[in-house]
Amino acid sequence: MEIQEILSSLIRFQTTADRPDQLQAIVDQVDAWFSAWPWHKERFLRNKKHSIYLNTRKGRHSQVLFVGHLDVVPAEDPSQFEPRIQDGRLYGRGALDMKGPDAVMIRLFLDLMSRDPVPSCALMLTTDEEVGSRDGVEWLVKEQGIRASFVIVPDGGSSFRLIYAEKGALHLRVKAHGKAAHGSQPWLGDNAIDQLIRAYQALRTWVDAQARPEDPEHWYPTLNLGRIQGGRAPNIVADEAWMDLDFRFPGPTSPEAFLKEVQKILQNTGPFELEDLTTAVPVETDRSHPLFQRFLHTMEEVLERPVELAREHGATDARHFAEQGMPVVILYPIGEDIHGPREWVDLNSLETLYRIFQRYVENLPA
Numbered sequence: 099m100e101i102q103e104i105l106s107s108l109i110r111f112q113t114t115a116d117r118p119d120q121l122q123a124i125v126d127q128v129d130a131w132f133s134a135w136p137w138h139k140e141r142f143l144r145n146k147k148h149s150i151y152l153n154t155r156k157g158r159h160s161q162v163l164f165v166g167h168l169d170v171v172p173a174e175d176p177s178q179f180e181p182r183i184q185d186g187r188l189y190g191r192g193a194l195d196m197k198g199p200d201a202v203m204i205r206l207f208l209d210l211m212s213r214d215p216v217p218s219c220a221l222m223l224t225t226d227e228e229v230g231s232r233d234g235v236e237w238l239v240k241e242q243g244i245r246a247s248f249v250i251v252p253d254g255g256s257s258f259r260l261i262y263a264e265k266g267a268l269h270l271r272v273k274a275h276g277k278a279a280h281g282s283q284p285w286l287g288d289n290a291i292d293q294l295i296r297a298y299q300a301l302r303t304w305v306d307a308q309a310r311p312e313d314p315e316h317w318y319p320t321l322n323l324g325r326i327q328g329g330r331a332p333n334i335v336a337d338e339a340w341m342d343l344d345f346r347f348p349g350p351t352s353p354e355a356f357l358k359e360v361q362k363i364l365q366n367t368g369p370f371e372l373e374d375l376t377t378a379v380p381v382e383t384d385r386s387h388p389l390f391q392r393f394l395h396t397m398e399e400v401l402e403r404p405v406e407l408a409r410e411h412g413a414t415d416a417r418h419f420a421e422q423g424m425p426v427v428i429l430y431p432i433g434e435d436i437h438g439p440r441e442w443v444d445l446n447s448l449e450t451l452y453r454i455f456q457r458y459v460e461n462l463p464a
């Protein structure tokens with residue numbers, strides 16, 4: 099089976115979060131392809147999210163771990179679930195994000211079955227990345243103890259840039275409670291919206307003081323006020339208001355340390371209630387790590403050109419490995435329009451990705 103056939107087969111599964119039958123069916127299909135897998139194979143199921151894990155060694159540790167997700171975001175046009183090939187591109191929902199890379203990894207592991215001796219490699223495929231990875235990667239790493247000396251997540255970046263760092267994230271809702279009064283006598287009340295504005299200005303000042311406008315990569319903390327709501331009418335002093343904030347920050351600051359700073363500032367203008375807290379650990383892989391260096395060199399050998407090392411602002415599943423101290427890299431083949439109506443992947447670039455992975459794995463000590 100060629101990579102392109104595997105990919106076409108994967109795309110025909112409508113693996114959106116609202117189709118648990120399809121999430122199971124696609125993992126069943128992968129499982130069937132590996133029915134002759136002679137080593138460790140495990141299925142996982144949590145909250146209707148299926149995952150599969152293959153390891154050439156016993157247990158849940160490997161030297162190198164490849165990670166993919168088989169779920170996709172919904173398609174407005176159902177024809178996106180029928181792959182279409184044109185000018186060397188394969189169009190379809192998930193072609194790049196990330197059934198294309200999945201097909202490459204599946205082909206790689208099918209080929210490992212005829213290797214003797216076989217290097218220490220594992221493949222983890224999950225079905226809930228697009229909805230937060232709580233029942234997939236997060237659970238498998240935190241609760242099921244899956245570990246590796248080096249982790250490859252082909253689910254970010256673009257055109258074979260090698261991503262070694264991602265910003266951390268802190269999302270939180272800040273709720274203010276005030277005291278209602280008539281709008282004609284605001285001194286009798288305590289306006290919750292005014293409280294939020296003061297808090298926001300203090301946070302804005304703090305974040306902006308850390309900005310370095312001369313840095314084209316914006317590799318410093320940022321803050322977005324995504325939503326603000328409160329009050330009842332023009333002539334009522336608002337007694338309730340809240341705002342949703344999205345902070346992004348580079349490593350090595352931990353989300354806990356960052357939150358402490360935020361809380362300190364809020365205490366000066368508050369009291370406020372904090373809700374809906376979600377955090378992402380920043381990724382910052384040591385570029386001098388031997389397995390990182392080896393991967394970079396393998397990429398350069400296969401691509402026959404220097405590889406750009408890059409950092410990204412968004413968070414991927416890589417954060418769950420970084421949180422446990424595992425070095426992790428992120429890369430993508432060539433393609434465009436992720437989550438869009440014309441998502442495509444370049445088929446030649448999938449072959450290139452295969453050659454990178456294949457050569458990397460081949461040169462690992464057995």
Ligand SMILES: [Zn+2]
Nearest residue numbers: 195196227253
């Ligand atoms: Zn993805």
